[in-house]
Amino acid sequence: MSQVSLCNVTKIYSNNTIAVQNLNLGVENRELMVLVGPSGCGKTTVLRMIAGLEDITEGKIYIGKYLANNMAARDRDVAMVFQNYALYPYMNVYENIAFGLKLRGYPVPEIEKRVKEAAQILGVERILQRRPYELSGGERQRVAVGRAIVRKPLVFLFDEPLSNLDANLRVQMRAEIHRLHRRLRTTMIYVTHDQLEAMTLGHRIAVMRDGKILQIDTPVSIYNNPVNKFVAGFIGSPPMNFINGKIIKKEGRLYFDEGLFQVKVSEESRKSLLNYVSKKIILGIRPEDIYDRLFVSEAPPENTLKVFLEVVEPMGSESYLYLKTKENRFTAKVASSQKPGSGQDVELVFDMPKVHFFDKDTEKKIV
Numbered sequence: 187m188s189q190v191s192l193c194n195v196t197k198i199y200s201n202n203t204i205a206v207q208n209l210n211l212g213v214e215n216r217e218l219m220v221l222v223g224p225s226g227c228g229k230t231t232v233l234r235m236i237a238g239l240e241d242i243t244e245g246k247i248y249i250g251k252y253l254a255n256n257m258a259a260r261d262r263d264v265a266m267v268f269q270n271y272a273l274y275p276y277m278n279v280y281e282n283i284a285f286g287l288k289l290r291g292y293p294v295p296e297i298e299k300r301v302k303e304a305a306q307i308l309g310v311e312r313i314l315q316r317r318p319y320e321l322s323g324g325e326r327q328r329v330a331v332g333r334a335i336v337r338k339p340l341v342f343l344f345d346e347p348l349s350n351l352d353a354n355l356r357v358q359m360r361a362e363i364h365r366l367h368r369r370l371r372t373t374m375i376y377v378t379h380d381q382l383e384a385m386t387l388g389h390r391i392a393v394m395r396d397g398k399i400l401q402i403d404t405p406v407s408i409y410n411n412p413v414n415k416f417v418a419g420f421i422g423s424p425p426m427n428f429i430n431g432k433i434i435k436k437e438g439r440l441y442f443d444e445g446l447f448q449v450k451v452s453e454e455s456r457k458s459l460l461n462y463v464s465k466k467i468i469l470g471i472r473p474e475d476i477y478d479r480l481f482v483s484e485a486p487p488e489n490t491l492k493v494f495l496e497v498v499e500p501m502g503s504e505s506y507l508y509l510k511t512k513e514n515r516f517t518a519k520v521a522s523s524q525k526p527g528s529g530q531d532v533e534l535v536f537d538m539p540k541v542h543f544f545d546k547d548t549e550k551k552i553v
């Protein structure tokens with residue numbers, strides 16, 4: 187049985203904003219579920235409804251065995267780490283971590299034991315007497331997590347806990363959250379707008395947009411098999427290229443015709459695209475699935491194209507090639523040792539079995 191279930195949950199705020207719409211989500215015991223989506227898509231609202239900080243307009247929320255709709259926040263067995271940490275400025279670290287337990291009337295020795303344990307897990311034993319203003323961003327973040335850990339809840343809710351940290355610290359803390367989850371083995375729902383964080387942390391990812399979940403699956407499945415153009419473009423960096431063109435039929439074979447170049451539709455995709463002959467369509471290809479012709483042995487000529495290379499961006503071990511035709515712009519990612527010079531036409535190969543096609547009107551993936 188799921189540890190947390192949302193069944194057809196809708197949230198309409200008093201100003202008539204529909205923040206969450208008919209949402210279904212089941213989080214398994216010990217799972218680390220990541221909700222990811224752009225700012226304003228309803229992520230925080232989902233967490234706040236689970237925590238009991240926000241009424242739900244319609245639907246049901248179960249936590250463990252219990253229907254939680256009418257349960258007070260303090261009676262729910264969940265602990266939330268807020269985006270801004272919400273530490274009490276006049277309490278020191280120890281008191282901040284202990285506060286929730288004190289409020290719930292835990293005996294002092296038990297509180298001491300739990301705070302010590304959490305402080306040790308998070309490496310903040312030496313700063314227990316400091317106030318929040320005496321802490322770095324990373325330390326504040328740890329204290330906020332500590333406050334949640336000592337509760338030993340059934341479920342942790344994390345609302346973009348790393349978004350206030352600088353890039354290096356974010357990478358480090360991401361790994362720490364991973365370790366924390368492995369150590370505590372508690373169900374976690376983790377919210378972020380950062381697709382990389384979602385990909386690296388989540389057992390499963392739920393991609394959200396406009397108050398709805400578009401797709402729930404493992405990171406690899408979402409990466410390889412996005413349901414629509416939005417998910418395809420949101421997960422992966424640099425993002426998937428979308429190239430406008432149409433499907434044409436030549437001598438019984440299907441080709442994608444960009445205007446400047448044509449590439450042959452793979453056998454696997456052929457059947458699904460028969461209905462699209464002569465119609466406009468969007469080809470999706472990830473930058474890493476476009477190769478420099480010079481470095482491909484036996485490049486199939488029907489998947490080879492010549493386009494103008496506008497800019498080369500060296501990124502260290504890899505380089506991004508910014509390419510341009512009359513109708514489209516797209517990016518290729520190649521090893522830096524293989525990067526061609528800019529300002530000229532280059533020959534590229536599309537890895538056609540890895541290409542996706544999207545319906546121009548519905549933006550759903552066709553194949």
Ligand SMILES: Nc1ncnc2c1ncn2[C@@H]1O[C@H](COP(=O)(O)OP(=O)(O)O)[C@@H](O)[C@H]1O
Nearest residue numbers: 199201203205224225226227228229230231232
């Ligand atoms: N208290 C509120 N009252 C009215 N509208 C709100 C409130 N909180 C959030 N919203 C709106 O609900 C939508 C979802 O917000 P939120 O859940 O905070 O998104 P996210 O966390 O994904 O950025 C947004 O359009 C936001 O403006």
Ligand SMILES: [Mg+2]
Nearest residue numbers: 229230231345
């Ligand atoms: Mg938010």
